[in-house]
Amino acid sequence: MATEIILPKVDMDMATGKISKWFFKEGDQVAKGAVLFEIETDKAAMEIDSPAAGILRNVTGEEGVDIAVGSAVAWVYEDGEEYLAAPEPSTPPTTGKAAPSAAFIVDLVEARSHEASVDHCSAIRATPLARRLARECGVDLSSLTGSGPHGRIVSADVSKTRVAELPAAPAAPTTTETPGLEPSSASALKQFTEGTFDLQPHSPMRRTIARRLLEAKTTIPHFYLSVDCHIDALLKLRTELNASAPVADGTPRYKLSVNDMVIKAYALALGSTPDANVSWTEENLVRHRSVDVGVAVSVPGGLVTPIIRHAESKTLSIISNEMKDLAARAKSGKLRPGEYQGGTGAISNLGMFGVKEFAAIINPPHSTILAVGSGEKRPVVNAQGDLSTATVMTVTMSTDHRAVDGALGAELLGKFRALIENPMSMLI
Numbered sequence: 377m378a379t380e381i382i383l384p385k386v387d388m389d390m391a392t393g394k395i396s397k398w399f400f401k402e403g404d405q406v407a408k409g410a411v412l413f414e415i416e417t418d419k420a421a422m423e424i425d426s427p428a429a430g431i432l433r434n435v436t437g438e439e440g441v442d443i444a445v446g447s448a449v450a451w452v453y454e455d456g457e458e459y460l461a462a463p464e465p466s467t468p469p470t471t472g473k474a475a476p477s478a479a480f481i482v483d484l485v486e487a488r489s490h491e492a493s494v495d496h497c498s499a500i501r502a503t504p505l506a507r508r509l510a511r512e513c514g515v516d517l518s519s520l521t522g523s524g525p526h527g528r529i530v531s532a533d534v535s536k537t538r539v540a541e542l543p544a545a546p547a548a549p550t551t552t553e554t555p556g557l558e559p560s561s562a563s564a565l566k567q568f569t570e571g572t573f574d575l576q577p578h579s580p581m582r583r584t585i586a587r588r589l590l591e592a593k594t595t596i597p598h599f600y601l602s603v604d605c606h607i608d609a610l611l612k613l614r615t616e617l618n619a620s621a622p623v624a625d626g627t628p629r630y631k632l633s634v635n636d637m638v639i640k641a642y643a644l645a646l647g648s649t650p651d652a653n654v655s656w657t658e659e660n661l662v663r664h665r666s667v668d669v670g671v672a673v674s675v676p677g678g679l680v681t682p683i684i685r686h687a688e689s690k691t692l693s694i695i696s697n698e699m700k701d702l703a704a705r706a707k708s709g710k711l712r713p714g715e716y717q718g719g720t721g722a723i724s725n726l727g728m729f730g731v732k733e734f735a736a737i738i739n740p741p742h743s744t745i746l747a748v749g750s751g752e753k754r755p756v757v758n759a760q761g762d763l764s765t766a767t768v769m770t771v772t773m774s775t776d777h778r779a780v781d782g783a784l785g786a787e788l789l790g791k792f793r794a795l796i797e798n799p800m801s802m803l804i
Contacts, residue, residue: 421709643687
C-alpha cells in the first residue's frame with residue numbers, strides 16, 4: 377500500500393513551508409528513515425525522514441515554492457506496486473492503489489480550467505498559484521519564462537510581469553486609502569517610477585516576523601524603563617576569568633563575552649523577582665518555575681531567538697558555550713523547534729554595532745525584553761561628588777503592562793543593574 381508523504385508542521389506558527397532540497401528524485405529507491413527532503417521554515421531548516429521503504433513516485437512538492445502544511449508532496453510505493461504516474465490522472469487507480477496527491481489534483485483541475493479558456497496555455501508548466509494569478513491579472517503564460525524547477529512558471533514570474541506593466545507614478549499621486557492604514561501592494565507600487573525597483577518575495581521568516589511583531593506592538597501595552605550601568609568592574613572580571621580559563625588541546629574551554637554576563641545577570645534578576653518571571657494569557661497569568669532567557673540572534677533574512685534554559689542555575693562558562701552553539705546553528709538554520717520556542721524573558725543586544733540605546737518589541741510569550749546598548753566612556757559624578765569617567769552601558773527594558781506593573785519592572789531592572797555593577801555576586 378502506497379504511503380503518502382505530506383509537508384509536516386514542524387513549528388507551531390507554521391502555515392506553509394518550502395522544500396529547500398530533495399535528496400531523492402522521482403523513481404529512486406528509498407529506505408525507511410532516509411532523509412527525503414529538507415524544509416525551510418521561518419526559523420530553521422528541518423530534515424524530513426521517509427516513513428516507509430519503497431520507490432519515490434508522484435513528486436509534486438517543488439523546491440523553493442510555498443506549500444501548505446499537510447499537503448501531499450510525494451508518495452512512496454511498495455516494490456512492484458502499480459502507481460498512477462503524473463501527469464496522466466484520467467484513469468483512476470484500482471481498488472487498493474494510492475490516489476494521486478491533493479496537490480496534484482488541484483494542479484490538474486486548475487490546468488484543465490485554464491485550458492478551457494486559454495487553449496494555447498494548456499501545455500505550459502506552471503504552478504496552480506501562478507495560473508490563478510495569471511488569470512486574475514490577464515497575463516498570458518506563454519509569454520513568460522519560468523524561474524522554478526525545470527523552467528516551471530511560479531507566482532513570482534507573474535508578479536514581475538504585472539509590475540513591469542504598471543504605469544509610472546504621477547508627480548503628485550493621490551490615494552483613496554484610509555489615513556493611517558498601510559496601502560495595498562498595487563497602490564504602493566504605483567508611487568514608484570517604473571524601472572527604479574526590483575521585487576523580492578517575502579520569505580517565510582520575514583512574514584512571520586512581520587505578523588508576530590505587528591501583533592505584539594498593537595496588542596501588548598508596552599512601557600519602557602531605562603538605566604545606565606557602570607561596567608568597568610564587569611569588564612575587569614571578564615578579562616580575569618578569560619585569562620584563567622582551562623586550556624584543552626591549545627584552546628581555552630570558554631571565552632566569555634559581555635553578552636554572556638548580561639544573560640546571567642538578567643536570569644538571576646528574573647529568578648529573584650518571580651512576580652516578573654511570568655507570561656500573560658487571557659485566562660491566566662503563567663508563573664514560571666525556572667528562568668529561560670531568549671537571546672536575539674541575527675540570521676540571514678531576519679532573526680531568531682534561541683533559548684538558554686534554566687539560565688539562572690548555569691555557570692557563565694556553560695551559558696557562553698551554549699550561546700555560541702545555539703547562535704551558530706541558528707545562522708545555519710539547524711535549530712530544533714524546542715530550542716527557540718517559549719522562554720520567560722528575552723535579551724536583544726546591539727551594543728556590538730555601536731548602538732547607544734534602543735527599545736525592543738516584546739516577543740510573546742515573554743513579558744519583558746532587555747535592549748542592551750554599547751559600553752562607552754562617559755563623564756560621571758562619583759559618590760563623593762567628583763567628576764570622573766566610567767564605562768557606561770544603557771539598557772532599556774520593554775515590559776508588558778498587563779503582567780508587570782511599573783514598580784515591579786523597576787525592581788527587576790534595579791536588581792539587574794546591581795548584578796552588572798557588582799559582577800562577583802554572579803559567581804557566588
